[in-house]
Amino acid sequence: MSSEMRDTRERIMTATWRLLEESGGQGVRMADVAKRAGVSRQAVYLHFPSRAELLIATTRHIDAKHDVDGRLAASRGACDGPGRLDAFIEAWGAYIPEIHGVCSALLAMRDTDAAAAAAWDDRMAALRDGCAAAVRDLAEEGHLRADLDPDSATDLLWTLLSVRNWEHLGRDCGWSQDRYVAAMKDLARRSLFKG
Amino acid sequence: MSSEMRDTRERIMTATWRLLEESGGQGVRMADVAKRAGVSRQAVYLHFPSRAELLIATTRHIDAKHDVDGRLAASRGACDGPGRLDAFIEAWGAYIPEIHGVCSALLAMRDTDAAAAAAWDDRMAALRDGCAAAVRDLAEEGHLRADLDPDSATDLLWTLLSVRNWEHLGRDCGWSQDRYVAAMKDLARRSLFKG
DNA sequence: CTCGCGCTTTACATCGTGTCAATTGACGCC
């Protein structure tokens, strides 16, 4: 039955996800995934041609389950530009912890695997789009610093919100999630706002 | 002769350095290093017990050649706190490109090799010390935001100046080195300064 | 009953790291 097959495929992705979540994204081998999913190592290769593709598919799977696009888009519902920026940062900040394991594994492959690099860049391009939209709102309402063009402002916000910065503040500085979000909102305001 | 041996050791580290510089930190194998240094692969293991140790030693070697500590310390010569902060950011910013190849390789091993992780953390701790010193100067002269304790301010500055952010702005956003330094100075002022 | 198909099992190729042992060759010393 085809649903059996889809079931196995999903079980493998879920196993990947959980394992990466538990390990923080490191040291998860194909054999580990297989064992956790309750299938043979070869069965994994029956559904995904390579480790990179497995990670990429898992990322998309999580995205779909969590409705990322919906959540990020919802952040655009706030009434004014500054409110939308805050909502965007909150939505993204809440999302990072959920995908961090897979992100971390994908990032580790970025250097060696072209497909992984492309998938990652694609993801980051989506985040940048969100940043650009937030910046555009600010600019339209006259909140953006006069000496900052929209592209530069987008680059800055994009950089501030990078997964690496979340890792650094959380893991290396020991900041809580709430503190991270609050700091990012504050930092974004200070670096982008007029006055 | 012992100087012969030191010579080989240095040649290996220099080869490592150059190769990592050229490749941006990826895809440099022990065999590549050996070939570039003009020795056999085994000779590399005669001088360095593992790839991680080779990278660590190479980092220290570059540090010594470039007198990092001296340059970072010299940034403390500026007359006032804000000037010292700027000088510190300039010194660090000028240093990153020179060590980036090795840093990148070391970072890639951070997840899998405990020694590499420790070496990296050590390096970053040194950077944090510099940040803390800059923040202390600001605080003493009353420039630091009142709602920001020195530790948090240090964490923020430390995060802003991370190698990952340099990579992101340079590689992913296409910013020039000068633009990076200027933006970091601006960002640091905006996020740490009173008023 | 038997065919198709998802999955298992076993075996193997590849690549990079790291280890081991035998050998070479230059240098200083008695």
Next chain:
DNA sequence: GGCGTCAATTGACACGATGTAAAGCGCGAG
């Protein structure tokens, strides 16, 4: 001049992870 020392070479090999290949098993559908 012979000798030991020691850096370096050579070639072989173990290991762990990814990925490939092929034969076989079990179960449901026709």
